[in-house]
Amino acid sequence: SQTIHQWPATLVQPVGSPLSLECTVEGTSNPNLYWYRQAAGRGLQLLFYSVGIGQISSEVPQNLSASRPQDRQFILSSKKLLLSDSGFYLCAWSIWAALGRGNYGYTFGSGTRLTVV
Amino acid sequence: KQEVTQIPAALSVPEGENLVLNCSFTDSAIYNLQWFRQDPGKGLTSLLLIQSSQREQTSGRLNASLDKSSGRSTLYIAASQPGDSATYLCAVRPWMDSSYKLIFGSGTRLLVRP
Numbered sequence: 001s002q003t004i005h006q007w008p009a010t011l012v013q014p015v016g017s018p019l020s021l022e023c024t025v026e027g028t029s030n031p032n033l034y035w036y037r038q039a040a041g042r043g044l045q046l047l048f049y050s051v052g053i054g055q056i057s058s059e060v061p062q063n064l065s066a067s068r069p070q071d072r073q074f075i076l077s078s079k080k081l082l083l084s085d086s087g088f089y090l091c092a093w094s095i096w097a098a099l100g101r102g103n104y105g106y107t108f109g110s111g112t113r114l115t116v117v
Numbered sequence: 118k119q120e121v122t123q124i125p126a127a128l129s130v131p132e133g134e135n136l137v138l139n140c141s142f143t144d145s146a147i148y149n150l151q152w153f154r155q156d157p158g159k160g161l162t163s164l165l166l167i168q169s170s171q172r173e174q175t176s177g178r179l180n181a182s183l184d185k186s187s188g189r190s191t192l193y194i195a196a197s198q199p200g201d202s203a204t205y206l207c208a209v210r211p212w213m214d215s216s217y218k219l220i221f222g223s224g225t226r227l228l229v230r231p
Contacts, residue, residue, distance in 0.1 A: 034218065042223075043222070043224070046218050046219075049217075049218055051217075059218075088158075090160055090161065105163055105166035106151060106161075106208070106219055108153075108160045108161040108162075108163075110159065110160040111158075111159065111160040113158065
């Protein structure tokens with residue numbers, strides 16, 4: 001079965017420090033991968049998505065970047081964190097099944113609570 | 118531009134009640150619609166996925182319907198329990214979007230009182 005791992009679960013970082021959040025997927029190949037952010041009291045905002053190794057698309061301009069060094073690995077990074085980067089970060093995957101088998105929905109990881117102080 | 122709205126924003130009911138959560142979307146050109154549950158401080162758990170060609174999906178006490186032409190979906194929860202307390206999110210996948218990204222509503226926060 002497919003599983004998604006996301007770590008760390010909680011992170012407190014000072015302003016100006018670097019960030020690296022990792023997400024890995026098991027049990028599937030060539031998934032679409034996504035990074036979402038959920039700020040306190042707000043909805044889910046798509047930050048980045050990737051349809052293949054090395055292919056990254058950004059939805060909103062920001063202080064963050066993403067990379068996909070391997071098929072099932074997705075990394076969210078920042079060189080210098082800002083206070084506004086605080087939030088709940090969620091990784092997700094989806095996959096297009098073969099014709100006739102339908103499309104799988106999204107599966108989300110357990111999230112990383114980032115607090116920038 | 119696709120927009121997803123969920124009403125009500127919050128709901129408090131006594132245990133045992135049947136309830137309906139509403140989701141509406143502005144563009145009927147969707148591939149599918151997915152309902153999620155989010156417990157405080159946790160990730161999203163998928164509840165039901167409805168393809169655009171389907172009218173409803175059922176899982177246990179949950180039933181989700183989809184009326185694509187009117188841009189509406191409802192999540193029906195039968196015989197609610199305190200363990201159902203969570204935020205419920207609906208999301209649509211726009212048609213012909215190569216990223217397969219989801220557009221989320223802002224959620225309905227449900228409290229089931231014992």
